[in-house]
Amino acid sequence: MHQASQTLTVVLFQFFLIIGLALPVPLLAQQPASGRLEVQVTDATTNQLTPVRVRLSRNGWAVKKLPKAAVGVMYGVWDHADGYDYQPDSSYYVAGQFSLDLPPGTYQLSLAKGPEYLEQKHQLQIEAGQVQQQNYQLKRWINMPEKGWYSADDHIHIRRSPREDSLLLTWTQAEDVHVGVMLRMGDFWEAYYPQYAWGEKGVYQKNDYLLTSGQEDPRTPELGHALGIGASDKVRFGKEYYYYDKVFDKLRELGGLGGYAHQAETFHGYRGLTLDGLRGKVDVLELLQFCASDKPLITNHYYHLLDLGIPVTAVAGSDFPWCGNDHATGPPERSARLGNVRFYTYVDGPLTYNSWKAGLAAGHTFVSNGPMLSFEVNGQLPGSKLPVSKGTTLHITAHAYGNAAQVPLQSLEIVGHGKVLGRVSISDAGQSTEHLSLTLDIPAEQGIWLAARAYGNPTQAAHTTPVYVQVDGKNFHNPATAPQYLKLSEGYLKELKKDLKNRQADPQYRAWQYRAGLERRIAETQQVIKGMKKQLR
Known part of the structure; x- marks a missing residue:
C-alpha cells in the first residue's frame, strides 16, 4: 500500500505540472515560509489612529521590505531623487497602521512621534503561518499645544505641488511638527525645491497641522544663507544676488520675516549677519541646528547682536534632508531627520497660518530638540519689550520640562546680557530630570535682555527668545560688552x-x-x- 501511495503521488504531481495548476497543499504538506505582522498605532489621548515614524530591524539591520502603507514623497539633496519611502535612517512614515509579511524570526520595532511623545521599542517574534496583530498607543509626556505653544520646522527642503500636500502633512504629523516650512532653495545660478504657491495660497492645513512655503535664498559662501518666512511671494534678485538687504526689505513688504540660517556660523554667515543686522534688516536667526556641529545650540553670533541692542527672534529647523546631528554620516539614530530640531511659537487661540505668523512676528518663541521651556519676566513672554522705570523689580520665572528616559534634564539657566544670572541643576534640592524651576528678582538698573536656556543629554538643548527690558526709555544693549x-x-x-x-x-x-x-x-x-x-x- 505504501508503494502504491507513493506511485499515485508521483503521477498526480506530474499531472498537475502538465496542466499548470497549483499543487494541492495536503499532498505537498509544505509549511508557510512567512508570517504576517499587522500593526495599529493610536494616540493615547484621542484613541484615534495617528501618523507615526516606524523602524523595523532584525539583528541590528533595518528590514529592507516596505509595507504598502508606507507614505512616500521624493526627496534628496540638491533636489535629486535620493530617497522616497525610506528616511535616511531606514525608518518610514505610516498614517497609523500597516501590515507586512516577514520570514520567521525575532524583530525589533521602533515607534516615534517627535519629542513630546514617548518613543516605544518592542521585540516581536514572527512565526510561520501565523498572523500577529499588535495595537500600540503612543503617549505624550507633555502637551505643548494645550499650553498654546506649537512646534515648527522652518527648514525643510522638499519640492511641493498640491498632489503631495496630504502626503507631506502625514510626514510632519508623524514627527508632530505643527508648522512645516517648505523652503525653496537658491544659489547664484538657479533655484531648487520649487513651491507651487506662497502666503495664504500656499498653505495646506488639516486640524492643527499645516504646511507653508518659504525660501533659503540668497545663499553664498561669502555672506551666508538667508531665510525668508511668511511672505506672500518668493523674492529673488538674480542680477543683484549679493545684496541681501534688498531681499529682506522686500520680504517685509510682502508680510514676511527675513534672517540667517545655520546660526550664522557656516558659510561666513556672521559677515552677512553683521552687515544686515546692524542696519536693522534681520528679523530671525536659526539658533538650533545640527549642520555646523553635533552641539546644536550655538549662541555667540546671536549674543553679538543682542548685546548691541538689536532684537532678533530665535527660530530653528532641521535643514532636511541635509543635516543630522552628525551631518547624516553616522548610525541610523543620528541621521538627517525632519523635525530633529524645532521652534515653538505661542499662539493666541486656535492655530492658523495668520495666528502663527502673528506669534512669530511678536517673537514669542523658543527653540528646542527636547527640553521644553516656560519663561516670563513680569508676566511677559519671550520676544516682548518691557518698558520699566529704574529700580523696578524684575520678577523672572523659568521652568524646564523633560522626561527621565527620553529628555533627561541636566540644567536650567537664566541669562542676562550673555551672563548666567541664575542656574539650577538636577543635583539641587527640589529639582529633577523631569522638572527644573528657577525664580529671580532683580532690580532694573539698566536695559537688559533676559532669556532662559536648558540642557538635557549632551545633544539636547533649548533657548528662548529674550524679553527686552527697556529702562527709562533707553535701549537694552550691554554697555560692558x-x-x-x-x-x-x-x-x-x-x-x-x-x-x-x-x-x-x-x-x-x-x-x-x-x-x-x-x-x-x-x-x-x-x-x-x-x-x-x-x-x-
Whole structure:
C-alpha cells in the first residue's frame, strides 16, 4: 500500500505540472515560509489612529521590505531623487497602521512621534503561518499645544505641488511638527525645491497641522544663507544676488520675516549677519541646528547682536534632508531627520497660518530638540519689550520640562546680557530630570535682555527668545560688552572687504563682482558702528 501511495503521488504531481495548476497543499504538506505582522498605532489621548515614524530591524539591520502603507514623497539633496519611502535612517512614515509579511524570526520595532511623545521599542517574534496583530498607543509626556505653544520646522527642503500636500502633512504629523516650512532653495545660478504657491495660497492645513512655503535664498559662501518666512511671494534678485538687504526689505513688504540660517556660523554667515543686522534688516536667526556641529545650540553670533541692542527672534529647523546631528554620516539614530530640531511659537487661540505668523512676528518663541521651556519676566513672554522705570523689580520665572528616559534634564539657566544670572541643576534640592524651576528678582538698573536656556543629554538643548527690558526709555544693549562687539563687527567687515579685492577663480565665489554695491553697504554699516560708539560715551 505504501508503494502504491507513493506511485499515485508521483503521477498526480506530474499531472498537475502538465496542466499548470497549483499543487494541492495536503499532498505537498509544505509549511508557510512567512508570517504576517499587522500593526495599529493610536494616540493615547484621542484613541484615534495617528501618523507615526516606524523602524523595523532584525539583528541590528533595518528590514529592507516596505509595507504598502508606507507614505512616500521624493526627496534628496540638491533636489535629486535620493530617497522616497525610506528616511535616511531606514525608518518610514505610516498614517497609523500597516501590515507586512516577514520570514520567521525575532524583530525589533521602533515607534516615534517627535519629542513630546514617548518613543516605544518592542521585540516581536514572527512565526510561520501565523498572523500577529499588535495595537500600540503612543503617549505624550507633555502637551505643548494645550499650553498654546506649537512646534515648527522652518527648514525643510522638499519640492511641493498640491498632489503631495496630504502626503507631506502625514510626514510632519508623524514627527508632530505643527508648522512645516517648505523652503525653496537658491544659489547664484538657479533655484531648487520649487513651491507651487506662497502666503495664504500656499498653505495646506488639516486640524492643527499645516504646511507653508518659504525660501533659503540668497545663499553664498561669502555672506551666508538667508531665510525668508511668511511672505506672500518668493523674492529673488538674480542680477543683484549679493545684496541681501534688498531681499529682506522686500520680504517685509510682502508680510514676511527675513534672517540667517545655520546660526550664522557656516558659510561666513556672521559677515552677512553683521552687515544686515546692524542696519536693522534681520528679523530671525536659526539658533538650533545640527549642520555646523553635533552641539546644536550655538549662541555667540546671536549674543553679538543682542548685546548691541538689536532684537532678533530665535527660530530653528532641521535643514532636511541635509543635516543630522552628525551631518547624516553616522548610525541610523543620528541621521538627517525632519523635525530633529524645532521652534515653538505661542499662539493666541486656535492655530492658523495668520495666528502663527502673528506669534512669530511678536517673537514669542523658543527653540528646542527636547527640553521644553516656560519663561516670563513680569508676566511677559519671550520676544516682548518691557518698558520699566529704574529700580523696578524684575520678577523672572523659568521652568524646564523633560522626561527621565527620553529628555533627561541636566540644567536650567537664566541669562542676562550673555551672563548666567541664575542656574539650577538636577543635583539641587527640589529639582529633577523631569522638572527644573528657577525664580529671580532683580532690580532694573539698566536695559537688559533676559532669556532662559536648558540642557538635557549632551545633544539636547533649548533657548528662548529674550524679553527686552527697556529702562527709562533707553535701549537694552550691554554697555560692558558693546565696545568689543563693535570691534568684532569692524573685523568682520574688514574680512569681507578684503575678499572683495580678490577676483576668485572658483565660480562659487562671486562677491568680487558686486564690489561697488557691497562696499557701499559696508560703509553704511561702519557709520552705524560710529553712531553706536557715540552713544556709549
